[in-house]
Every structure is written in C-alpha cells, then in structure tokens.
Amino acid sequence: MRTSAIGDVTHVVPLIRTLQEKAPDTRLTWIVGKLERRLVGDLxxxxxxxxxxxxGRAGVKAVRDALTGRRFDALLHMQVALRSNLLSLAVKADRRIGYDKARSKDLHGLFVNERIEARSGEHVLDAMASFIEPxxxxxxAVRWDIPVPDEAHAWAAEQLPGETPTLLVSPMSSHTVRNWRVERYAAVIDHAMARxxxxxxxxxxxxxxxxLADAILAAVRQKPLDLTxxxxxxxxxxxxARSAMILTPDSGPMHMANAAGVKVLGLHAASNPHRSGPYSDRxxxxxxxxxxxxxxxxKPASEIPWGTKIEKPGVMDLVRVDEMIERFEACATHLGLHLAG
Structure with missing residues (x-):
C-alpha cells in the first residue's frame, strides 16, 4: 500500500518490477491514490x-468493499500518515510489514507486526525497496518501464515535432516554498532559448x-511553448520521451523525469537531493x-536528522541563476548537444 504522492508512487514501481522478476508467481495488489493510478494503473x-x-469515508469504504472476504500473505505498508494507517485496517494480512521506529509516525507501529531494518542516509527509493527484504x-536493479500509450506519444509529437533539443520547465512543487523565483526561471529559459x-x-x-506559468511568460524575453x-x-x-532535460524543484515531475531517463536540472535547498532528488543521476x-x-x-546538514525539510521562506533564493546555467551547460556538453552561440 502506497497511495501517494506522485514521486513516491514512482519510487514503488522498481519494487513491483523486482517482485515480478524474483517472485513471478506472486499475485500483486496495489492500493493507490486516484490521481496516482493514472500514472501507474496500467502496469x-x-x-x-x-x-x-x-x-472521505466513502473512499475508505470503497477500498474496504473491494477487499471484503480476502486475505493476503503480506501487506507492505509503505505510508505512515494517519489516514493510511487507518486505511490499512481494510487489508487482512498475516504479515504486516511497516517502517522502522525512527521513520514511523501517526501510530504506525500499531498497524504493523514487522518492521524494515532501521537505516539512515538512504534515498527514498532505497527505503521503499527494503520492504521486500523481510x-x-x-x-x-532499478527498472521502471512505465507504460505510455500510443495516443500520448502522438500528442507529444504534435507539441514537440522534429528533433530540436528540448528543455521542459516544470516550475511548481506542491510544497510552494520549494519553488524558485519567477525571474530566475525566466533567466534560465532565456539562456536556453538563446542557445x-x-x-x-x-x-x-x-x-x-x-x-506561475503566466508570471514566467510575462518575465521572459523569448516566449517558450506553453503546455501548462x-x-x-x-x-x-x-x-x-522527446526531451533532453527538465528544470524543476523537488516534485513529482522530477521523479517521473528520472524514471523516463531524462536529465534533471534540479533545484535543491529546502530538501536533501541525496534523499529525495532524482535517483539515477544527480x-x-x-x-x-x-x-x-x-x-x-x-548547523551543517551532517548534524541534522536525515530527511529534515528546510522549508523556510527565502530558502530557494540560495540557488543562483549562474549556478543553474552552469549545470545546464555541463549537461548539454555531456549529452553532446550542438547548441548555438
């Protein structure tokens, strides 16, 4: 059970692939959020x-009704919010595997009878992968291969035709304090388009x-495509699949991009990229x-608890435009892109 959010649900997909490879006779049921199912529901x-x-309660009842009369060998209870802990009561399972005590909250321990090994310094994806160790x-190995229908590929080809190297800019995180300033997004966009x-x-x-998109469009010198x-x-x-890079703060699109093999120009100050940044390449x-x-x-990051979020007003101002442009140029060189200027 992992119902949300988009980034974390993306991190579960490699675990599903591992189970399918190493325990191919296992029947898998995934309790997932309504929005998140739109991404992974065709696995x-x-x-x-x-x-x-x-x-609300009707959503809980729907899950309970879907599982009535069923019993599972194991529940991987991969979410610690109180709502999820209560929802887990709909699952009758002999083994209820949850987080270690350090990563538990909202009475999580009352809803599990086994725990994963306590570890610190892990990326979120690795923490989730450890749920199969018991x-x-x-x-x-880490593999996503999230299905993408032909209709979606056809639509994307209409929006981004040809072979022009493309930078996607996904400027907003659900944690708005992680968002960069409008004028800084605009400066990187102007630089990329000039190149x-x-x-x-x-x-x-x-x-x-x-x-946010309208504010960025008002601030740029050259207008990018607006697919917002x-x-x-x-x-x-x-x-x-038609892009070379994406510029984004810590967000669901960051992890979707990583799953798709796209290079991520990540903006990190409020969150630790070694815990929640793009898994494959930071x-x-x-x-x-x-x-x-x-x-x-x-105090330095080495002296604060792993996973601490520093979501303070102005924290993202620490990320300078010239630093991100330098990363853009380094990535373009790595990819072998032949840019103007």
Whole structure:
C-alpha cells in the first residue's frame, strides 16, 4: 500500500518490477491514490485498488468493499500518515510489514507486526525497496518501464515535432516554498532559448500553476511553448520521451523525469537531493541544502536528522541563476548537444 504522492508512487514501481522478476508467481495488489493510478494503473500483472481520499469515508469504504472476504500473505505498508494507517485496517494480512521506529509516525507501529531494518542516509527509493527484504528478497536493479500509450506519444509529437533539443520547465512543487523565483526561471529559459534549445513550460491545471506559468511568460524575453494544463500524466511521460532535460524543484515531475531517463536540472535547498532528488543521476542538480541548513538551522546538514525539510521562506533564493546555467551547460556538453552561440 502506497497511495501517494506522485514521486513516491514512482519510487514503488522498481519494487513491483523486482517482485515480478524474483517472485513471478506472486499475485500483486496495489492500493493507490486516484490521481496516482493514472500514472501507474496500467502496469501489467498488477491488480489496482483505488483510494480516493477526496471522497472521505466513502473512499475508505470503497477500498474496504473491494477487499471484503480476502486475505493476503503480506501487506507492505509503505505510508505512515494517519489516514493510511487507518486505511490499512481494510487489508487482512498475516504479515504486516511497516517502517522502522525512527521513520514511523501517526501510530504506525500499531498497524504493523514487522518492521524494515532501521537505516539512515538512504534515498527514498532505497527505503521503499527494503520492504521486500523481510520476504527474503533484495532489489539489486532499478527498472521502471512505465507504460505510455500510443495516443500520448502522438500528442507529444504534435507539441514537440522534429528533433530540436528540448528543455521542459516544470516550475511548481506542491510544497510552494520549494519553488524558485519567477525571474530566475525566466533567466534560465532565456539562456536556453538563446542557445537554440526548444523550451516548453509544463504543469497541471490548477490555478496556482496557471498563475506561475503566466508570471514566467510575462518575465521572459523569448516566449517558450506553453503546455501548462494541457497534458495528462501519461502525456507528460510522452513529452519527456522527446526531451533532453527538465528544470524543476523537488516534485513529482522530477521523479517521473528520472524514471523516463531524462536529465534533471534540479533545484535543491529546502530538501536533501541525496534523499529525495532524482535517483539515477544527480550531477545536474544545484545542491544548496547544506548551506540552507547552516543559514536557517545554525548547523551543517551532517548534524541534522536525515530527511529534515528546510522549508523556510527565502530558502530557494540560495540557488543562483549562474549556478543553474552552469549545470545546464555541463549537461548539454555531456549529452553532446550542438547548441548555438
């Protein structure tokens, strides 16, 4: 059970792939959020039970009804929020595997009868992978292969035709304090477009994302493509397949991009990229987490609990435009892109 959020659900996919490879006769049921199912709900060989948290008690009842009369050998209880702990009561399972005590909260320990090994300094994906270790398995390779339908690829090809190197800019995190300043996004976009990159703004249909996109469009010298609110999760995956890089703060799109093999120009100050940055390749991120820890908490990152979020007003101002442009140029060189100027 991992119902949300998009980034964390993305981290579960390699665990599913590992189970399918190493225990192929195992029947898998995944309790997942309504939105998140739109991304992973077509993974082959997996039964999905949708949890609609917006539906309140009716959403819990729907999960309970779907599982009535069933019993499982094991529940991997991979979410510690109180809502999820209560939802887990809908699952009748002999083994209820949860987080170690250090990573538990909201009475999580009352809802499990086994715990994963206590570890610190892990990336979130590795922590989730450890849930299969009590089953005698170990994740030794990481594979996503999230299906993308032909319709989504066709739509993406219409938006991003040809072979022009493309930079996607996904400027908004659900934790708004992680967002960069409008003028800084605009400066990187202007630089990339001056170098001949095609740039596309992407984001969801919310009012906040629309407002942020409009502010960036008003601040740039050259207008990028504006695809804000026009895609779906699957169409976004298809856009990634036609892109070289993405500029984004710590967010769901960051982890979707990593799963798709796209280089991530990550903006990190409020969160630790070694815990929650792009899993496969963090070379193109700007990491100001230690500097943020020293400024806002008065001590280096090595002296604060692993996973501490430094979500303080102004924390993202520590990431400078010239640092991100330097990472953009280094990544372009690594990819062998032949840019103008």
């Amino acid at each position: 082959p060989g997996v039964e999905f039970v949708t949890f609609d948290k917006a539906a 089953l005698g398995l170990k994740q030794t 001949g990159m095609r740039v596309a703004l992407v984001g969801g249909p919310s009012e906040g994302e629309r407002a 609110g026009k895609d779906t999760l699957k169409r976004f995956m298809a856009l990634l 070379r193109w991120c700007v990491d100001k987490y230690d500097e943020a820890s020293r400024k806002f908490l008065g």
